[in-house]
Amino acid sequence: MASLISCPHCGTRPKEExxxxxxxxxxxxxxxxxDEAWNDYVHIRANxxxxxxxHWQHVAGCRRWLVVERDTMTHEVYSVTDGxxxxxxxxx
Amino acid sequence: MRYSAFSIxxxxxxxxxxxxxxxxxPEPKPFYDIIIVGGGGxxxxxxxxxxxxxxxxxxxxxxxxxxxxxxxxxxTTIVRSNYMLPGNEPFYEFSMKLWEGMEQDLNYNAMLxxxxxxxxxxxxxxxxxxxxxxxxxxMEGVPAELLDRAALKKMLPFLNFDHARFPIMxxxxxxxxxxxxxxxxxxxxxxxxxxxxVYLLQNCEVTGIRRENGVVTGVETSRGFIGCSKLGLxxxxxxxxxxxxxxxxxxxxxxxxxxxxTEGLKPAIDHVITYGAxxxxxxxxxxxxxxxxxxxxxxxSYAQRGNLATVEHVMEEGVTMIxxxxxxxxxxxxxxxxxxxxxxxxxxxxxxxxxxxxxCGWCYGGFKATPASxxxxxxxxxxxxxxxxxxxxxxxRFERGYPIDEHGAGPQPNLH
Numbered sequence: 001m002a003s004l005i006s007c008p009h010c011g012t013r014p015k016e017e018x019x020x021x022x023x024x025x026x027x028x029x030x031x032x033x034x035d036e037a038w039n040d041y042v043h044i045r046a047n048x049x050x051x052x053x054x055h056w057q058h059v060a061g062c063r064r065w066l067v068v069e070r071d072t073m074t075h076e077v078y079s080v081t082d083g084x085x086x087x088x089x090x091x092x
Numbered sequence: 093m094r095y096s097a098f099s100i101x102x103x104x105x106x107x108x109x110x111x112x113x114x115x116x117x118p119e120p121k122p123f124y125d126i127i128i129v130g131g132g133g134x135x136x137x138x139x140x141x142x143x144x145x146x147x148x149x150x151x152x153x154x155x156x157x158x159x160x161x162x163x164x165x166x167x168t169t170i171v172r173s174n175y176m177l178p179g180n181e182p183f184y185e186f187s188m189k190l191w192e193g194m195e196q197d198l199n200y201n202a203m204l205x206x207x208x209x210x211x212x213x214x215x216x217x218x219x220x221x222x223x224x225x226x227x228x229x230x231m232e233g234v235p236a237e238l239l240d241r242a243a244l245k246k247m248l249p250f251l252n253f254d255h256a257r258f259p260i261m262x263x264x265x266x267x268x269x270x271x272x273x274x275x276x277x278x279x280x281x282x283x284x285x286x287x288x289x290v291y292l293l294q295n296c297e298v299t300g301i302r303r304e305n306g307v308v309t310g311v312e313t314s315r316g317f318i319g320c321s322k323l324g325l326x327x328x329x330x331x332x333x334x335x336x337x338x339x340x341x342x343x344x345x346x347x348x349x350x351x352x353x354t355e356g357l358k359p360a361i362d363h364v365i366t367y368g369a370x371x372x373x374x375x376x377x378x379x380x381x382x383x384x385x386x387x388x389x390x391x392x393s394y395a396q397r398g399n400l401a402t403v404e405h406v407m408e409e410g411v412t413m414i415x416x417x418x419x420x421x422x423x424x425x426x427x428x429x430x431x432x433x434x435x436x437x438x439x440x441x442x443x444x445x446x447x448x449x450x451x452c453g454w455c456y457g458g459f460k461a462t463p464a465s466x467x468x469x470x471x472x473x474x475x476x477x478x479x480x481x482x483x484x485x486x487x488x489r490f491e492r493g494y495p496i497d498e499h500g501a502g503p504q505p506n507l508h
Contacts, residue, residue, distance in 0.1 A: 001391060001399045016401050020391045022345070022506065039491040042503050043343040043434045047332035049394040072346070073394045 002070070002077045009062040009082070017060035024053040024067050024086075049073050055083070095199050114279060115159075115286035120293050123319040124152040126473060127311060129298050129334055130326035131155025133164035133274075134451055134458065136281035136292075137466020138326060138473070140198075143288035145467065146474035151290045152320075154313060156297035160278030163328050163458060166396070166428035168351050168373060168385045170364050171460040172209045172269035174236065176228040179484030179496035180437060185234050186481045187464030188268060194463055200280030202272045203378060209269030209364040210239065210248070212413070214258045218368055222264040229266070237265040248365065252415050258369035260413075269364060271375050271383075277462055301337040301448075308338065308448050324449040324473050326465075329394065329429025331452035338448055343434040343490045345505040347388045348427045349456045350398035352406065354420045356380030365413070372409035382420060384410060388430060388456065390506040398427040430456050435495035436508030440468050440478070441487035449473050450487055455508055 004012050023045055029037040049072055056066045065083035070076060081089075093099060093112055103110055126142060128135045131153045142148045155161070171191050173184035195202050213219045219238075226236035240262045245253060253260045286292055293315065300312035301323065310319035327334045329346045357380050366373040374384035386406040389398050403425060411418045433439060433453030438461065443450050451469045454461065468482035478486070484496055490503075501507040 001389070001393070003400075015399075020506070022392075022504065035491070040341070043490040044341045045332070045343065045345050046336075047342070047345050047392065049330075049333055049346075052392055054392065072392050075393065075395055 001075045005056070005068065005077065006080050007058050007061055007064075007066065008080060008085075009064055010058065013058070013061055017058060018056045018066075019059045021055040021057065024055045051078070056080075095201075114283040115292055118291050118293070120152070120296065120313075120315050120318050121291065122317075123310075124291065125150040125320065126152075126322045126324065127318065127320040128153045128324045128326055129311070130162075130328060131159045131282070131292060131294065132162045132326065132328060133160070133278050133281065133462040134328070134454075134465045134469065135324075135326040136160075136278060136285055137462050138324060138451070138469040139290045139466075140281045140285040140288065141467045141470035142474060143285060143290055146470055148474055149289060152318070153285070153290060153292050154296045154298055154311070154318070155292070155294050156314075158294050159282050159292060160275055163428045163430070164278045164462070165275050166351065166426055167274055167456075167459040168375070168383050169271040169274045169377075169459065170209065170269070170373065170375065171204070171272050172266055172364070173234055173460070174209065174211070174225065174229060174264065174266045174269065175498060176225045177496055177498055180498060181228060181232045181234065182481040183464055183468070183485065184461065185232055186467070187461050188234075190463035190467060191272065192268075194280070198280040198284040200276065200283060202276045202280050204270065204272045205378070206268050206270040207363050207375070208265055208267045209366070210244075210263040210265050211366045212244075212251070212260050212263045212368040214261060214368045219261060226264050235267065237267065239263045239265050248363070250360070250414055250416055251365075252413060255412060258412065271364060271377075273378075274459060277459075281462075281466070298334060298337070301334075303338065303445070307446050322447045322449070322473055324451060324469060326451040326469065328431050328452065328454065328458065331431045331450075335450070338443070338445060340443055340445075340450070342452070343503075344453060345392055345432050346394055347391070347430050347432045347506060348393040348395060348398050349385065349388045349430050350402055350406065350425055350427045351383065351385040352403075352422050352425045353377070354382040354422050357382065357420065367409055367413045369412075370409040372406065372413060374410065374414070381423065382417070388432070388506060389427075394429055396427045396429060398425070430454070432505035432508060434490055434503040434505060435497040436499055436501065437496035438465070438485050439487050440465065440472060440482045440485045442472070443487060
């Protein structure tokens with residue numbers, strides 16, 4: 001894993017300031033969605049070897065939720081985006 | 093060749109030039125009745141029990157690297173059956189019983205050492221939880237013993253009993269728990285399976301799963317297409333990648349877990365000891381090195397290497413529990429890729445595809461389960477029905493709402 005993460009708000013910071021929640025590719029379904037949709041959201045993961053989008057929180061910094069895109073094999077970090085910005089981009 | 097004291101003496105007297113390779117290096121046949129993907133402990137044990145217990149022939153194990161190159165050779169070698177939940181405990185006790193007869197069965201020295209495993213507790217709540225776990229074990233016929241502080245001080249005087257934040261109050265002991273020589277387990281199963289005619293195909297990476305009319309007809313590999321009538325997946329950390337070849341939707345994430353070994357010391361730690369205020373566990377190998385580890389790093393990874401922050405955390409936990417460790421030098425550390433399931437428990441199951449069977453989700457507890465995993469997976473493949481002790485370990489338990497969550501951590505793989 002990269003030792004330094006470029007937070008869009010705080011600049012380059014050590015990785016230990018961040019907390020990793022997990023897969024950012026699954027989206028929470030509508031409350032009335034089918035059981036299958038909820039099962040997919042809660043349990044099923046693509047778990048790719050390669051590019052992966054993940055939710056991180058900068059707990060020892062700005063406390064913003066971020067989307068970190070990185071490689072699960074080489075551990076290279078491609079991009080770090082604020083969660084709200086990433087959500088707006090996804091909605092577009 | 094059968095291994096015995098006599099064979100050692102005989103070969104020593106003849107200059108040790110007559111030892112034969114422990115298994116063949118066969119070329120792949122075009123078709124097998126059963127193919128197991130993954131030549132680690134679980135895959136090899138499955139093939140062995142398919143041949144031995146269920147009398148089946150024409151079986152192959154496909155391994156992308158060399159036999160035992162994955163997690164079976166990268167763990168901290170602990171065997172135990174001190175689980176609590178009814179879905180788990182009978183399965184792990186079945187495994188413990190198989191461990192106890194395995195070396196004779198395989199004619200291979202796996203160096204099983206039932207030195208006892210002790211889980212430390214640090215407060216009243218944790219003591220009560222261990223009493224509950226011990227009672228749950230007894231209900232399945234598995235002996236467990238609660239040790240108070242005085243008993244523990246006698247057994248393990250080197251522990252940091254009076255730590256200001258996490259004083260050690262006692263521990264839960266399973267005497268039959270202990271360690272085994274991890275590589276030897278893979279080698280023993282490989283040799284025994286080979287002797288029963290199982291094809292062990294190394295450097296044979298599965299690149300695709302061919303299906304016709306909704307059933308598997310064979311696998312594409314780096315050594316060409318190989319047909320089969322039943323396919324079993326035991327690919328551990330790479331389960332999602334192999335599963336994707338058959339469009340399986342899996343509740344698995346791959347995470348990295350690190351382990352460590354120190355320089356060789358004189359006998360110092362006689363048991364397996366686990367820390368109750370963290371996830372640290374330690375034992376001493378027969379060679380003298382202290383073998384230890386702790387939590388997974390906490391992020392998805394397919395790389396067999398971990399992060400320095402976790403290394404530091406593990407060392408801190410170790411020194412907090414045993415202050416004397418601070419003067420020991422670490423020789424090596426390494427990482428393994430864990431198939432973390434969504435409830436922390438394994439999967440030995442049918443899949444939506446009729447002749448495709450799945451063995452995965454071992455999190456970081458796969459080594460102790462090796463014999464039972466092999467036996468139960470073989471039972472499932474041979475008879476097309478779950479073994480009684482593995483009947484809860486189904487793939488569809490997640491969508492049906494029957495997770496087996498030993499820690500009560502919820503569907504968050506990096507917390508199990």
